[in-house]
Every structure is written in C-alpha cells, then in structure tokens.
Amino acid sequence: MNGDINRLFEPSISYNDMIRTQFLEHIAQTSPAPLMIEVERAEGIYLYTPRGERYVDLVSGVSVSNVGHANGEVVEAVQRQAADYMHTMVYGETVMRPQVEYARLLAEYLPENLNSVYFVNSGAEAVEGAMKLAKRQTGRSEIVSMRGAYHGSTQGAMSIMGDEFFKSAFRPLLPDCRHIRYNSVEDLELITERTAAVVAECIQGEAGVRLPNEGYLQALRTRCDEVGALLILDEIQTAFGRCGAMFAMELSGVVPDILCLAKALGGGMPLGAFVSSREIMQSLTHNPVLGHITTFGGHPVCCAAGKAAMGYIIKNDLVANSRTRGEQFRALLKNYEVRGEGLLMAVELGSAEKMYRAVAQLKERGYMSDWFLFCDTAFRISPPLTITAEQVERCCGDIIDIL
Ligand SMILES: Cc1ncc(COP(=O)(O)O)c(C=O)c1O
Structure with a gap:
C-alpha cells in the first residue's frame, strides 16, 4: 500500500x-x-x-x-493516570500505586480472608488463574463446575463451561473436569477428595439469570469443606452492585476461598482479578517461582479507572x-x-x-x-x-x- x-x-x-x-x-x-x-x-x-x-x-x-x-470521575482518573504513567513493568514486581490502592479498597469491602488480589486482563484470565491456584494449593487436579455455567472463552475456562454445544468443536479440552447440576443438592456428592475446586456463579448469568435455591450455596460450601476442595465463586457478572449487593455472595452469606472478578471491576477498562487469602496466594511464589505471570494484567490505567468506579458506586x-x-x-x-x-x-x-x-x-x-x-x-x-x-x-x- x-x-x-x-x-x-x-x-x-x-x-x-x-x-x-x-x-x-x-x-x-x-x-x-x-x-x-x-x-x-x-x-x-x-x-x-x-x-x-x-x-x-x-x-x-x-x-x-x-x-x-x-462517567466523569472515571474519565478523569483515566486521563490523570495515562498522563502519569501507563505500562512500566510486568505485574507483581514493581510497586504501582493504582494497583495497591485498588487492592486495598477491594479488601476493605470483601470478607477478611479475601485480602490478596491478583489482577489480570479479563474474566476468562481470572478464571484460569483461579483454577491454577486451586490445583497448586491442593495438589489435586479435578475441577467441578455447573451445567449452564459460563466462565469465559479460553480453553481452560471453556473446559468448565456447562454447555456442550459451544465447546464440542474445540475438544480436546482440559481433562479431569466434571459437571454437576446447579441447584442439585444430590449432585454435591460428586464433589470428593479428588476435587481441587468447585467453580460456581452466585447467580448464573448466561444460563438466563438462574437464581440459587434457598440454602444451595451454603450446602455447596459445606460439601467443599468436608472434602477439602476449594470453592471458587465467579462474580465476574454479578459484582459491584449489579445484583443489589456490592458482591452477590452477600445475598447468601457464602464466602469462597477464591473469588473471580472482571467486567465492572475496571469501570469500563479491561481488568480482571482473582482474589484469595494471602496464605493461599503465596503458593504462586514457589515451586515453581512465577506460578502465574502477565504482562498487562493490572494495568495502572485500568486500576485507576476501576478504583474510581468503585468509589463512585460507594459514594452514590x-x-x-x-x-x-x-x-x-x-x-x-x-x-x-x-x-x-x-x-x-x-x-x-x-x-x-x-x-x-x-x-x-x-x-x-x-x-x-x-x-x-x-x-x-x-x-x-x-x-x-x-x-x-x-x-x-x-x-x-x-x-x-x-x-
Ligand atoms: C460469569 C462470567 N464469567 C466469566 C466471563 C468471561 O469474562 P471475559 O469475557 O472478560 O473473559 C463472563 C463473561 O461474560 C461471565 O459472565
């Protein structure tokens, strides 16, 4: 040309x-x-x-x-941060103030055990990170998820997708993934000592907004505790006030071991995160070192935007x-x-x-x-x-x- x-x-x-x-x-x-x-x-x-x-x-x-x-406050935060600095160095090595401040704000509004934030770029990446963290922490490989669940379009997230139509053309996907029926207390028996983690949405979004039955998420939490499996809640679509609570898990009172966030997390900028306790998150630092890495995850402009957006939700x-x-x-x-x-x-x-x-x-x-x-x-x-x-x-x- x-x-x-x-x-x-x-x-x-x-x-x-x-x-x-x-x-x-x-x-x-x-x-x-x-x-x-x-x-x-x-x-x-x-x-x-x-x-x-x-x-x-x-x-x-x-x-x-x-x-x-x-939103004026988000636009201003983006402009200010873009003028200060954008990309400097990959995640987790340099101290970037917008990341630290946003992680602190999130920790303030989350249950006590969810105090360590790993920022990524999207929802699917948050789910990938959470699955890896659960495998590394438990030393187990099986991931259990729900029929009708959507967790993203990458191959790991697709492996735990609860709909065969959208994934069969992309097989083989991850081994050792098993599906149970959302809201079936009977199926909770399929979660066993082999299970590294169960991934669930508080409210299933892409299944057409399916609410949990009374007591179901509590029973799921109990079963995970019985067999030592981690509970991963995917709040990518339901958080930041969307369901009438800052986090939809507040509606049931169930607290996960790992929480996945994205979408509104970035206030309109691309941002995802998986959040856990500092103790669990530490397992990504050794055997091997750099257990999860990302170049752009937690981009300072996205974190500044997200923090401004969450601040706006709180203030208003x-x-x-x-x-x-x-x-x-x-x-x-x-x-x-x-x-x-x-x-x-x-x-x-x-x-x-x-x-x-x-x-x-x-x-x-x-x-x-x-x-x-x-x-x-x-x-x-x-x-x-x-x-x-x-x-x-x-x-x-x-x-x-x-x-
Ligand atoms: C519940 C849930 N999890 C994960 C994702 C994937 O997020 P992303 O498109 O940012 O990868 C979505 C997207 O719609 C979602 O609704």
Whole structure:
C-alpha cells in the first residue's frame, strides 16, 4: 500500500456506510448476523450513533458499565493516570500505586480472608488463574463446575463451561473436569477428595439469570469443606452492585476461598482479578517461582479507572439504587416472568422466536437488549446502575407495549 493512510478514512457523505462495510471486511466476526449498531458517543444509560439515533443501554456492555457511560470521575482518573504513567513493568514486581490502592479498597469491602488480589486482563484470565491456584494449593487436579455455567472463552475456562454445544468443536479440552447440576443438592456428592475446586456463579448469568435455591450455596460450601476442595465463586457478572449487593455472595452469606472478578471491576477498562487469602496466594511464589505471570494484567490505567468506579458506586450508593430500581422493574413487569436480583434480569418469553422479535422491536424503539448465551428464550435487562425511577418507568411502558 502506498500514499496517505488518511485517504482510507476520509469523511464523505457515505463515510458511515464505508465504515460499516470495512467493519464486515476487516473486523473478525463471531456471528453471521452482527448487531451492527455503531456507537459514536455514550453517556449515562444512553448510546448515540452517528446517524443521530439514541438507544437506552439494557446490556451495559454485558454488566460492565455499572457507573454509566462516560462517567466523569472515571474519565478523569483515566486521563490523570495515562498522563502519569501507563505500562512500566510486568505485574507483581514493581510497586504501582493504582494497583495497591485498588487492592486495598477491594479488601476493605470483601470478607477478611479475601485480602490478596491478583489482577489480570479479563474474566476468562481470572478464571484460569483461579483454577491454577486451586490445583497448586491442593495438589489435586479435578475441577467441578455447573451445567449452564459460563466462565469465559479460553480453553481452560471453556473446559468448565456447562454447555456442550459451544465447546464440542474445540475438544480436546482440559481433562479431569466434571459437571454437576446447579441447584442439585444430590449432585454435591460428586464433589470428593479428588476435587481441587468447585467453580460456581452466585447467580448464573448466561444460563438466563438462574437464581440459587434457598440454602444451595451454603450446602455447596459445606460439601467443599468436608472434602477439602476449594470453592471458587465467579462474580465476574454479578459484582459491584449489579445484583443489589456490592458482591452477590452477600445475598447468601457464602464466602469462597477464591473469588473471580472482571467486567465492572475496571469501570469500563479491561481488568480482571482473582482474589484469595494471602496464605493461599503465596503458593504462586514457589515451586515453581512465577506460578502465574502477565504482562498487562493490572494495568495502572485500568486500576485507576476501576478504583474510581468503585468509589463512585460507594459514594452514590448505587448498590441501593440497583436494588430499588430492580424491584421497580419487577413490579412494573409483574405480568411477565422476570428472573433476577437488583439490575441483572431476564424476561422470559418462552420461545426463541418471541425473544428475537422482542429484541428487534426494542431496537426499533431505541433500546439495546440482547439474549443469553445459553438461553435464547429470554431477553436481558441490565442497564447501568445509575438509571433513575423515571427512566425505568418509561422503559417498562415501552416493554409492555412491545410484549
Ligand atoms: C460469569 C462470567 N464469567 C466469566 C466471563 C468471561 O469474562 P471475559 O469475557 O472478560 O473473559 C463472563 C463473561 O461474560 C461471565 O459472565
């Protein structure tokens, strides 16, 4: 190629169309029919396109944008940290103030044993790190996970995914992974002295927002203790107020040995973490040394953004707002089957056809919704936690109209 690279992106009357064509040509696709909404700007609960359309965001980038889009405090933290320094040295060797301050803040809000944070780049990496840590700590290899569970798209995380359709084409995956039924107390017997760890979501997100039965997570915790298996809770989608508590585990009172975080952890920047006790985490320092390493994990700009976002949630009590706005949604939509806690909800329509039609009609009305990876009969309501009572009312009016 020669000449001026800007030539490829020159604004013109058909620039919007050209970008869409180039998106299809040069950006790798993951489905035959991409959503194709181009976001030019986003603010609060709204997404704006270059064509002047406005969408209410009912997805939040899949439970990422808890503090609303273009949150002033997060933007400022990003700008300040980017100007101070960005990348310096790989994780865990140099002292980076944004990492330390954020880890301290997290430890303050987590149960006492969850006081050591290993920052990574994404949810799947947090799960990979947690699985490795459990194997190293227990000297065992079996990982037990739940049917209907989603833990990420890398090969380790995919090995414990609870859905065969999405993973069979990628076998062989990790050996020694076993699945049990979520909410089946009977299946807890399959967790044994061979089990290094059980990985579970407090509320199963991609299964279509499936809540735990009363006492189930407590029984799981007890069984893990009986056989010496570690309990890993994946709160990648459920934390930071999303379910009406800072961490969804507070709803059951169950405390894991290892906690996985990502999504809203970075306040809109890519960040993941697995969190455990200092004692367990120490096992990554020897036999072998450098038991888990990452170049970009815990990037200072991402940590600064995440800390600002968590600070914003605390200061503005978005946890309480998530709870009351969630209740408002469920009260207004009382004639439909709505599953969820706080602002993580699934509206069950009973068939994929009805769900696709509803999502398309919502799009026409200016709402961006989506379905769930393992549940194509329900659509998602998970707006930023900054949503107001008035906005919820308008949204429910439109949803009822459509349904
Ligand atoms: C519960 C849960 N775990 C893990 C992941 C994977 O996170 P990431 O896409 O950042 O790898 C997701 C993503 O949707 C998730 O919902």
